[in-house]
Amino acid sequence: MGPALLFAPADRPERFAKAAERSDAVIVDLEDAVAPAAKAQARENMLNSTLDPAKTMIRINALDTAESALDLAAVRASKFTTIMVAKASHVDAIAALSDFSVVALCESAAGVLAAAKLAELPNVVALMWGAEDLVASLGGTSSRFVRGPQAGGYRAVATHARSQLLLAAGAAGKVAIDSIYADFADLAGLAEEAEDAVASGFGAKASIHPSQVAVIRDAYRPTAAEVSAAGELLAAADAAGTGVFAYKGQMVDGPILLHARQTLRRSAT
Known part of the structure; x- marks a missing residue:
């Protein structure tokens, strides 16, 4: 699997093939990108897709939600075997998903603190972190500075969480996936962050827009x-x-x- 991952909302199946063509792997999103009323249809779209299981993962809802049980049942009925668990934090709950290859998405304070233990689980193949959900879990309002000389850069708590997740993944020999860059129009900012991800040791970076894929690939491709x-x-x-x-x-x-x-x-x- 290459370094440029692309989220695709599961309620927009017309985007699946394009996402697969333009990225190294697709993250079919059953969670945040899908409105509650559309989640049942989103699961059907996932089941009916022709995406390559080797280059696809399914992001399911957090395990403490009712939707997650429906998501897991749908994935078990599909050809897909890799899931990304949103707001992962409970080690035993992730360990119980032994029939899946799991990408643990650590996007809460509890998740970041549990990253080292999650990385040690045999069914966990990668860790990813999420900045905005993390800061929201702390009662904050933004993971990045919005003004001044540091505008666009991560605040200290986000930088700390990013490093902690990278260290946890590295210590366990697992892949670390860097978080998205939400401002998809700012390709220069993405390039700088992707170059840092490469230099720091992240094995991949997630994206939310096709235009970001080439920038991430360029960062990972040596001259x-x-x-x-x-x-x-x-x-x-x-x-x-x-x-x-x-x-x-x-x-x-x-x-x-x-x-x-x-x-x-x-x-x-």
Whole structure:
């Protein structure tokens, strides 16, 4: 699965195929994007879709809602096996979903604090975080600064949660998915945030609009110069045959070589 994930509202089935064509994986959304009155039809649309199960996940409603039981029954009747659980926080409840591959969406204070335990569950394949729901769960009003020199950037609590989720996923060897960038018209801001996601170690980033996909892919795709430099560095390491060696005026050790290998890995996706 590639790095650019795209949400598709389950009550808009005409968007499913386009979302699949334009992204690396589709998140069919049965939760926030669907009005209560449309949820039953949304589940039918999911059941009738022709999306590739290997490149699709279904976001279900939070497990403490009545809708989640209906969502789970519908997914179990479908060909899909990967679910994204909204507002995940209860470890035992997520563990009980052993017949699914689960993406735990940690978007509350409780969810972020439980991220490390959630990541250790064998059925959890990835963690994702959500900024606005998180801040709302704390009684706040906005995850980002709206004015001043930091306008558009995350507030400290959101940055802390983002880092905590990334560390939890990394410690357990699971994929970390970065949150959406809600201002889909601000592609420059998205590019900056996606580049930080790559540099920090997020394996993918979610999007809400097709125009965002190319920006995310560009951030994850190394330039030709970066690929060439990584290849040359690894070749020099093979020739040196030692754990630490000098290369172009700098000392090179294991972590730097790992960065180079990751660059080549991203170039191949």
